Amino acid sequence: MRYINPIKRAYLGIEAWFNIAFGSECNPLYNLGRLAFFFFWIVFISGLYLFIFFDTSISGAYASVEYMTHEQWYIGGVMRSLHRYASDAAVIVILLHMLREFALGRYKGFRWFSWVTGVPTLWFVITLGITGYWLVWDELGLYVAMLSSQLIDVLPFIPGSMARNFVGEQLSDRFFTLMAFLHFLGQPLLLIFALWIHVKRLSLVKISAPKGLAIGSFIALLALSLVAPAVSHKPAEMGQVTAVLNLDWFYLNVYPLIDNITAGWTWVLTLSITLFLMLLPWLPPKKTGPAAEVHLDHCNGCEQCAEDCPYDAISVQARTDGAKFENEVKVNTHLCAACGICVGSCPSSNPFRQKNELLVTGIDMPQMPINEVRDRVNEAIAKIKGDSKIIVLGCENALDFSRIEAPDLQVVSLFCIGMMPATLVEYALANGVDGVFITGCRTGDCYYRYGNVWMDQRFDGSRQPILRQRADRARIKVFRAAATDSKSLYQELTEFQNHIKKLNNEEGAAQPESAHE
């Protein structure tokens, strides 16, 4: 039986719990990145409102925030609270996003780029929050300013001392305006750029949260803003050091470290953690299989594989082999995740073609070409015995099939369920199989992003190449599950076996009658 590490097991268990509450489409754990974008939108819109009333002078900042919080509590106060709480919520979902990718092992191999660019993005978010707290210019703002300056002063290439600005009376409006500029424009632009880089290697990126989840999250944050509005500390006083501060631990967790282990060691610690996280994809590395290969003799340049590739690894270019078609596709081997989804997209992967010859398709996986897949299916069909001959076509990243042992069941595993040409199901049914049981990742959580989505669309006819109507849907079962759902797998399989037996019996009883008629 396949080993599942405890973090992954725990995470999949929590995801299953959320599936009960939210359904797979609105499961927050399947939409953490999209939720972060949604919270950024709340932060952006509430920030725009706050900007209108915010006074960017050292003497007016605190008063303007207080005005919004107390005099204008019904809108300004709510906006301020939404601004703060949505920022905090964003940090939570980003951390969960990282934890999830780590727990499910989705940070190695071809995913290294998204992981490595994601880690510093968290720091961009944190620094954006830090300047936000600075601008309120209350006791907490002064503390943040003082300790941030100490962090900056310790850097060897920084001349002078920034911290000295916050101990005397020297702080000027100009410096404060600079911080405001950073918070309003500089840092948000940097963050947008970092996010763009983060998703650069993905295609069909979704950044808007599912409607239900967005509404629910917004109502929750609004309720929190009304029940516990965000408030300031007392105004900043240069000659004063506040003994007790209500820190926002999502953003300011590094600051107590500066107090306790010095600014220099805080840099060493945070940079070491960041570097370690960024190096994780190579500790130890995960080998990705060879990239997909294009066979131009069997490619008509339909572009379906380029459209379906979840990692933007397939591009379309003008035909180079002199064939009558306008275009051909090209695989970028550096971006290819070796998921095989392109094989399922290619109309030439139809197993009914070249039935007694070598099946060659337009784009194929060298480590398991479509011909081998067809051979495995043929072998499985030949081995199946019994009343209900069932073939299991499964994604190797979802469930563990190793314990499936029954004379009337045979398993063929694929890199991703999206690798399966829809016609393979029809092929199996046409060649003596009574039922096809398909297993893939949980809905909304494909290991290769879109494999199970494309398969569903091929089955319902909305994506090419489709599963034809002649394939008997009553003899096809799709079961979505994660690695920890083995128990349900056997239950579902037993139910499907019984269902197929019943169908066989019904058809067996109907045939003599029709023959008689």
Next chain:
Amino acid sequence: MKKGLRSLSLRMNKVLRYGLQVFNYTLFIGVVWYFSIKPPYHQLEDNEAVITLSFAHATKIRGACRQLTQEELMKLAPNMRLSVDCPRERSTLMLELYLDGKLLTKAEVEPPGIHNDQSINLFQRSKVSAGEHQLRVWMNDDVNVKGPTYQYEQTIILKPEQQLLVNFDASSGGFFTH
């Protein structure tokens, strides 16, 4: 009958799902709220104050200027022939701050810059108990002088949460507090 039961079960499921959603959202905003302000951070203990030593100072040049000989001048390129050679390096700054006779802060800082010729910025914070204290600071900013070049001594009374700034300005005569 069966249909009715199924519909009731579906409705129950819906109620259960919404209930679970409300629970999860509440848990989420509970975490957001709690860690956005709690647990409080104690920067200072009760009855503590802070002494901050903070100033910028250019220490004395390490060596005296020297008149170049004619021979030395001739070895230089015509546009580089300055008759006086003044070293740029400044002295190491040494400082000790005592409170009630006990050493609170000690610093030995090289001037920054490639030629060690820039001003030194010193910023050090120390937590101390509030109340009356005897403050004494001595500093040496000239390698050619043994012992302190500047000294300062004063009785101070610190209130809890007060920040006492120990500053320095050579043109005003040395150290001062505010």
